[in-house]
Amino acid sequence: QVQLVESGGGLVQAGGSLRLSCAASGRTFSSLAMGWFRQAPGKERDFVAAISWSGSSTYYIGSVKGRFTISRDNAKNTVYLQMNSLKPEDTAVYYCAADEDYPVVTGPEYDYWGQGTQVTVSA
Numbered sequence: 570q571v572q573l574v575e576s577g578g579g580l581v582q583a584g585g586s587l588r589l590s591c592a593a594s595g596r597t598f599s600s601l602a603m604g605w606f607r608q609a610p611g612k613e614r615d616f617v618a619a620i621s622w623s624g625s626s627t628y629y630i631g632s633v634k635g636r637f638t639i640s641r642d643n644a645k646n647t648v649y650l651q652m653n654s655l656k657p658e659d660t661a662v663y664y665c666a667a668d669e670d671y672p673v674v675t676g677p678e679y680d681y682w683g684q685g686t687q688v689t690v691s692a
Contacts, residue, residue: 570595570596570681571593571594571595571596571601571667571669571680571681572593572594572595572681573591573592573593573665573666573667573681573682573683573684574591574592574683574684575589575590575591575663575664575665575683575684575685575686576589576590576591576592576686577589577590577686578663578686578687578688579687579688579689580689580690580691581655581688581689581690581691582690582691583655583656583657583690583691583692584654584655585655585690586651586652586653586654586655587652587655587688588649588650588651588652589605589649589650589652589663589665589686589688590647590648590649591603591605591647591648591649591650591665591683592645592646592647593646593647593648593665593667594646596667596669598641598643598646598647599622599623599643600622600669601622601667601668601669602619602620602621602622602667602668602669602671602672602673602674602679603619603620603639603641603648603665603666603667603668604616604617604618604619604620604639604665604666604667604668604674604675604679605617605618605619605639605648605650605663605664605665605666606663606664606666606677607659607661607662607663607664607688608661608662608664608685609658609660609661609662612661614664614677615630616630616675616676616677617629617630617633617637617650617663618630618633618637618639618650619639619673619674619675620639620640620641620648620673621672621673622672622673624640624641624643626672626673627639627640628673628675632658633652633659636652636653636654636655637650637651637652637653638650638651638653639651648665650663652688655688655690656690657690657691657692658690659688659690660688660689660690661687661688662685662686662687662688663685663686663687663688664682664683664684664685665682665683666679666680666681666682666683667679667680667681668680668681
């Protein structure tokens with residue numbers, strides 16, 4: 570079992586920045602593919618970003634490219650999502666996810682999920 574705990578969400582004005590963190594435990598972190606998803610009210614949960622085991626490969630949805638950066642610190646068992654130039658449409662609950670079967674996962678088929686952290690961007 571892998572436990573994931575997100576933090577760093579909050580309320581920010583449009584154009585501002587937030588950094589989300591997700592601390593993992595229960596497995597060797599460097600063997601986990603990690604990802605971030607988000608779910609806005611009344612919508613499905615969508616993929617945002619993914620990072621491979623080593624951190625050498627990253628993937629993003631088009632709407633966040635150039636604004637968001639996913640990274641990981643395998644020594645701290647933590648994955649991050651740096652979010653800059655935030656827009657009201659980025660408002661959602663953000664979820665961290667982990668997969669132990671593949672080096673990187675860009676779809677919803679992750680094995681483990683965190684409880685989510687709310688990000689609200691005001692206009």
